[in-house]
Amino acid sequence: MLRYTLKRLVLGILTVWFIATATFFGMHAVPGDPLSNDKSTTAQIRANLEAKYGLDKPLLTQYAIYLKNISQGDFGISFTQENRKVNDIIKEHFPISAILGILAIVFAALGGILWGALTALYRNRWPDSVIMFLVILGISVPSFVIAAISQMFLVNINTLAGTTVLPVGGWGTVWHMIVPAMVLGLSTMAYLTRLMRSSMLEIVNTDYIRTAQSKGLPKTRIFSRHQLRNAILPVVTVLGPAIAGITTGGFVVEIVFAIPGLGRYFVEAIQQLDYTVIMGTTVFYGAFLVFMVILVDLLYGWIDPRVRINP
Amino acid sequence: MRSKSTSNSNTHSNSLSRQLGLYFVLAIVFVAGLLLALNQLAGLMGTATQEAQAVDFANNSISAVLREEPPQLDSSKATDSTSGLVLGHIMEGLLRMDLQDRLSPAIAERWEVTPTHATFWLRKDAKWSDGKPISAADFIFAWQLALKPETGSEYASLLYPIENAEAINTGKLPASALGVSAPDPHTLVVKLTRPIAFFDKLVVFPTFLPIREDFYNATQGRFGSDAKDLLYSGPYTIKSWVHGASMLLERNPHYWDSNRGKLAQINFAYITSDATATLNFFKDERIALARLQAENLTEALRLKWPIRRFADGTVFYLEFNHREDHLSRNLNFRKAIQHALDMEELVYKVTKLPGYLPGKSLFPEWLIGVEKTLREEYPASTVTVDSAKARAYLALAKEELGLAEFPEITLLTSDNPVSNIQSEWLQEVLKQTLGLTIKIDKQIFKQRLAKMSSGEFGLLLGGWGPDYNDPLTFGDLFASWNLNNRGRYKSEQMDALVATAQNATATPDRMKAFGAIQQQLFDDVVILPMYERGVTYVVHPQLKGVKRRVIGAETDYTYAYIDPDA
Numbered sequence: 001m002l003r004y005t006l007k008r009l010v011l012g013i014l015t016v017w018f019i020a021t022a023t024f025f026g027m028h029a030v031p032g033d034p035l036s037n038d039k040s041t042t043a044q045i046r047a048n049l050e051a052k053y054g055l056d057k058p059l060l061t062q063y064a065i066y067l068k069n070i071s072q073g074d075f076g077i078s079f080t081q082e083n084r085k086v087n088d089i090i091k092e093h094f095p096i097s098a099i100l101g102i103l104a105i106v107f108a109a110l111g112g113i114l115w116g117a118l119t120a121l122y123r124n125r126w127p128d129s130v131i132m133f134l135v136i137l138g139i140s141v142p143s144f145v146i147a148a149i150s151q152m153f154l155v156n157i158n159t160l161a162g163t164t165v166l167p168v169g170g171w172g173t174v175w176h177m178i179v180p181a182m183v184l185g186l187s188t189m190a191y192l193t194r195l196m197r198s199s200m201l202e203i204v205n206t207d208y209i210r211t212a213q214s215k216g217l218p219k220t221r222i223f224s225r226h227q228l229r230n231a232i233l234p235v236v237t238v239l240g241p242a243i244a245g246i247t248t249g250g251f252v253v254e255i256v257f258a259i260p261g262l263g264r265y266f267v268e269a270i271q272q273l274d275y276t277v278i279m280g281t282t283v284f285y286g287a288f289l290v291f292m293v294i295l296v297d298l299l300y301g302w303i304d305p306r307v308r309i310n311p
Numbered sequence: 312m313r314s315k316s317t318s319n320s321n322t323h324s325n326s327l328s329r330q331l332g333l334y335f336v337l338a339i340v341f342v343a344g345l346l347l348a349l350n351q352l353a354g355l356m357g358t359a360t361q362e363a364q365a366v367d368f369a370n371n372s373i374s375a376v377l378r379e380e381p382p383q384l385d386s387s388k389a390t391d392s393t394s395g396l397v398l399g400h401i402m403e404g405l406l407r408m409d410l411q412d413r414l415s416p417a418i419a420e421r422w423e424v425t426p427t428h429a430t431f432w433l434r435k436d437a438k439w440s441d442g443k444p445i446s447a448a449d450f451i452f453a454w455q456l457a458l459k460p461e462t463g464s465e466y467a468s469l470l471y472p473i474e475n476a477e478a479i480n481t482g483k484l485p486a487s488a489l490g491v492s493a494p495d496p497h498t499l500v501v502k503l504t505r506p507i508a509f510f511d512k513l514v515v516f517p518t519f520l521p522i523r524e525d526f527y528n529a530t531q532g533r534f535g536s537d538a539k540d541l542l543y544s545g546p547y548t549i550k551s552w553v554h555g556a557s558m559l560l561e562r563n564p565h566y567w568d569s570n571r572g573k574l575a576q577i578n579f580a581y582i583t584s585d586a587t588a589t590l591n592f593f594k595d596e597r598i599a600l601a602r603l604q605a606e607n608l609t610e611a612l613r614l615k616w617p618i619r620r621f622a623d624g625t626v627f628y629l630e631f632n633h634r635e636d637h638l639s640r641n642l643n644f645r646k647a648i649q650h651a652l653d654m655e656e657l658v659y660k661v662t663k664l665p666g667y668l669p670g671k672s673l674f675p676e677w678l679i680g681v682e683k684t685l686r687e688e689y690p691a692s693t694v695t696v697d698s699a700k701a702r703a704y705l706a707l708a709k710e711e712l713g714l715a716e717f718p719e720i721t722l723l724t725s726d727n728p729v730s731n732i733q734s735e736w737l738q739e740v741l742k743q744t745l746g747l748t749i750k751i752d753k754q755i756f757k758q759r760l761a762k763m764s765s766g767e768f769g770l771l772l773g774g775w776g777p778d779y780n781d782p783l784t785f786g787d788l789f790a791s792w793n794l795n796n797r798g799r800y801k802s803e804q805m806d807a808l809v810a811t812a813q814n815a816t817a818t819p820d821r822m823k824a825f826g827a828i829q830q831q832l833f834d835d836v837v838i839l840p841m842y843e844r845g846v847t848y849v850v851h852p853q854l855k856g857v858k859r860r861v862i863g864a865e866t867d868y869t870y871a872y873i874d875p876d877a
Contacts, residue, residue: 258582
């Protein structure tokens with residue numbers, strides 16, 4: 001087990017290095033540069049800026065300097081927010097995205113499992129049809145539409161109530177989080193519901209359920225011990241990447257609800273070609289994703305003894 | 312058998328749905344617990360935004376929205392409009408624009424510009440937010456700082472009229488060689504390299520704001536990055552700044568002018584670029600002013616809000632590529648397009664946004680000439696749209712260029728709703744009237760800039776916003792040496808006119824030069840002015856005295872106050 005974990009970790013670090021390298025060269029291949037602006041500066045001022053950011057050196061030298069810096073955990077200074085270190089940006093804004101993401105993933109996972117189990121239970125009857133219809137909506141309607149509609153809905157509720165039922169945007173208390181987290185988790189929830197439903201239905205027809213039934217076990221016990229627990233496995237598999245996806249994919253929700261998360265910086269950095277922030281967020285999120293996948297693989301062995309690795 | 316199994320599965324699912332119900336309750340309890348824990352966690356991080364209320368009469372405060380996190384509050388390096396907006400509230404320089412957009416005294420109570428020198432006499436009661444007096448040395452330090460090559464200030468070139476400034480910026484001279492001196496703490500004398508009649512208008516720009524040396528050094532390279540890393544000279548100070556979330560401004564008790572800073576607090580409670588979200592905040596009475604975009608204009612009209620408008624000073628135009636082996640190098644080709652495009656149609660029938668004006672000249676309507684506006688003194692020439700004439704010019708161009716058929720022409724534009732609709736209109740009109748095939752090349756910001764600089768375009772939707780309140784901010788754009796002349800138009804006559812506009816000291820002479828520049832841009836069809844941009848917005852009825860500006864803080868709340876009876 002330890003050897004397996006170590007092996008996975010080493011591979012993980014290699015993956016992150018690969019992500020960093022690919023991003024670095026990909027980013028420099030994109031036309032345009034972080035120093036260009038609506039208004040051109042004189043050649044002299046541009047030279048001063050290039051010297052300041054080290055962009056005057058050959059690309060491979062920049063790459064070497066860059067690798068050296070990230071190995072020491074230093075992502076440099078942002079081009080657009082010139083006074084801020086990328087490390088500070090990640091440190092200040094990732095926790096916010098993470099809190100929102102945790103809540104969203106909890107909504108998604110709990111909702112997905114519950115709705116999925118419910119639809120499987122009421123297969124081909126009206127609860128199934130209604131929920132599956134909503135699931136299709138949840139998967140296909142883009143998040144900026146859902147975010148805008150839910151925010152408008154909040155405004156209307158507040159106007160009707162004549163007081164603030166829930167804040168329309170901003171950050172700070174749990175009341176600011178509920179609606180954005182639901183919006184953020186919605187498509188994942190819809191996806192998990194479908195996954196849960198099909199895996200529940202698959203399991204109903206397996207031999208061990210029939211064995212349990214013939215043994216005369218109580219229905220509820222079969223449901224919770226045999227059916228639910230086994231059906232959750234595929235859900236856990238996708239949960240790891242989904243966590244990483246949700247905590248990074250909050251761009252739209254963060255903009256609409258004015259939440260100071262990292263997702264914004266991630267997307268805006270690419271539009272602005274802010275080299276250091278692109279590299280910082282990509283490497284950080286890449287490492288996070290790799291870590292989550294490893295974690296899920298290890299967890300999997302714990303939940304399902306069949307895939308446990310022999311030491 | 313079959314019926315039995317059905318009834319069996321019925322009871323089965325009943326007991327199971329009860330079980331599922333239990334899980335559901337457990338899940339809710341779990342989520343509630345989680346919410347509580349996350350609430351604590353978020354509280355610990357200190358990122359909470361102060362509760363926003365559009366207008367709060369009891370506390371004499373208002374709330375508003377910022378489009379983005381201010382990227383740079385170090386005035387020696389700031390270039391963008393959001394930073395300009397914040398700096399306009401928290402800082403004050405030698406001079407400022409008053410409510411009537413006239414140059415007026417600020418920290419300098421009087422000033423004088425001669426062909427060789429500019430002298431500013433500073434008021435004695437101007438103080439920093441820590442109570443120490445603002446002295447001439449603070450200006451000298453800030454200007455030297457902006458010019459040091461290692462600072463990398465993009466707008467350092469605005470300081471070049473000062474003696475030795477360019478040499479300092481290129482690293483040939485030390486910063487101390489700058490031709491600025493302070494005979495006493497309240498007098499600032501600037502030596503000019505060349506006569507520059509509008510130097511007083513230049514000093515309104517943020518690059519000229521004062522920075523105090525001891526404070527700057529104490530921040531150890533973090534100047535401007537946080538509320539505590541700034542020293543304020545303006546009517547407001549930043550009380551708290553939560554990056555990416557909010558910024559709370561509070562009246563500066565040491566500020567000298569009691570006519571400004573009437574509101575006790577200005578709470579920039581949200582930072583978002585989303586137009587719909589902004590309008591939602593306004594509807595929910597969270598913010599007192601919301602800018603309207605094309606997509607939510609109808610909503611505002613439906614709600615019967617009084618919609619206000621102002622021209623933000625930016626001019627948009629169609630640029631031609633004047634480089635070798637581009638069709639648009641041919642004058643008759645450009646004239647053909649000039650006679651085919653009706654900018655009134657573009658503004659009133661295609662763009663359909665209130666506040667937009669059809670473009671007639673590179674020089675927008677608000678620029679001041681000798682006494683009246685420049686455009687009143689030197690009216691812009693216009694052509695009447697005439698498709699027959701346009702086709703005749705195109706036939707001439709075809710002959711001169713020796714072409715059998717016109718190749719496809721690339722139109723470079725940015726990717727936003729307004730540009731999209733305009734470029735499609737251009738494409739359609741040029742196809743219908745002249746039979747030209749236009750390929751629209753939509754590019755996001757940085758990629759578009761790269762193509763603009765390298766000249767990878769036939770036609771270009773370009774625009775220019777002013778930096779200072781003098782026609783020269785537009786007038787020098789098409790000088791051959793100006794890098795913002797993206798089409799690389801090159802004309803000795805134009806260069807000579809720009810030189811006159813820069814160096815002449817008498818205002819009438821300069822305005823005459825601008826009139827001639829305007830005429831040459833028209834005669835030679837260097838560009839085709841398309842429109843002057845307008846901004847539409849809604850304001851809370853109780854908030855009065857908000858000033859919208861073309862130069863400086865786009866939205867200026869420093870004179871604003873709350874009228875509870877409105």
